[in-house]
Amino acid sequence: MFQNLYQWTMSWAESPYADAALFLLAFAESSFFPLPPDVLLVALTLGNPPWGMYYATITTIGSVLGGMFGYLVGRTGGTPLLLRVMGQARVSNAHDLFERYEGWAILVAGLTPVPYKIFTIGAGAFYVNFKVFVAASLIGRSARFFLVAGLLQLWGPWVKEMLERYFNLFTIVVVAVLGLGLWVVGRYEKKTPHHAASPSSDVKSP
Numbered sequence: 677m678f679q680n681l682y683q684w685t686m687s688w689a690e691s692p693y694a695d696a697a698l699f700l701l702a703f704a705e706s707s708f709f710p711l712p713p714d715v716l717l718v719a720l721t722l723g724n725p726p727w728g729m730y731y732a733t734i735t736t737i738g739s740v741l742g743g744m745f746g747y748l749v750g751r752t753g754g755t756p757l758l759l760r761v762m763g764q765a766r767v768s769n770a771h772d773l774f775e776r777y778e779g780w781a782i783l784v785a786g787l788t789p790v791p792y793k794i795f796t797i798g799a800g801a802f803y804v805n806f807k808v809f810v811a812a813s814l815i816g817r818s819a820r821f822f823l824v825a826g827l828l829q830l831w832g833p834w835v836k837e838m839l840e841r842y843f844n845l846f847t848i849v850v851v852a853v854l855g856l857g858l859w860v861v862g863r864y865e866k867k868t869p870h871h872a873a874s875p876s877s878d879v880k881s882p
Contacts (some may be wrong), residue, residue, distance in 0.1 A: 706742030728825035742809025786816020
């Protein structure tokens with residue numbers, strides 16, 4: 677299925693509607709579509725390197741708007757959906773993650789290959805501040821897509837080959853580094869005395 681989706685996505689690179697397809701793919705990936713928009717972004721930038729930043733802009737705008745849609749989905753009924761997909765234990769862990777790190781969780785998710793749609797829907801379901809969500813999404817998504825386009829403009833096919841060959845390894849390393857970072861911060865917070873009220877008391881129940 678994913679191979680067919682990949683081929684279908686790549687077919688848009690030769691279409692006169694490639695710009696619109698890139699926007700819609702970026703929008704959909706932030707809320708429900710399984711393939712990342714990087715696939716089409718890479719193809720279009722390799723085909724027309726001077727337009728790489730333009731394509732990165734389209735991808736960023738589509739992704740952030742799609743993330744806002746995912747946030748709305750989460751706000752209006754995301755908790756049952758997340759429970760069905762992730763289970764109670766993982767949803768509880770995700771809630772703790774958003775409660776503790778809020779915008780940082782969104783920013784890192786937007787920059788890395790982890791499924792962004794889970795974070796956009798989760799942000800809405802767990803009532804993350806909308807302005808913080810949009811700002812973190814904009815920073816994380818733009819950093820990722822402009823970096824990809826910029827590297828392709830500089831080194832072209834070599835970067836594409838590296839991304840395809842080591843994408844899974846890169847994902848594992850990023851997630852491991854992220855997990856280590858959150859663990860270190862958590863250990864630091866436990867050692868630091870807090871006199872303010874617990875943040876969980878201010879969280880609204882969905």
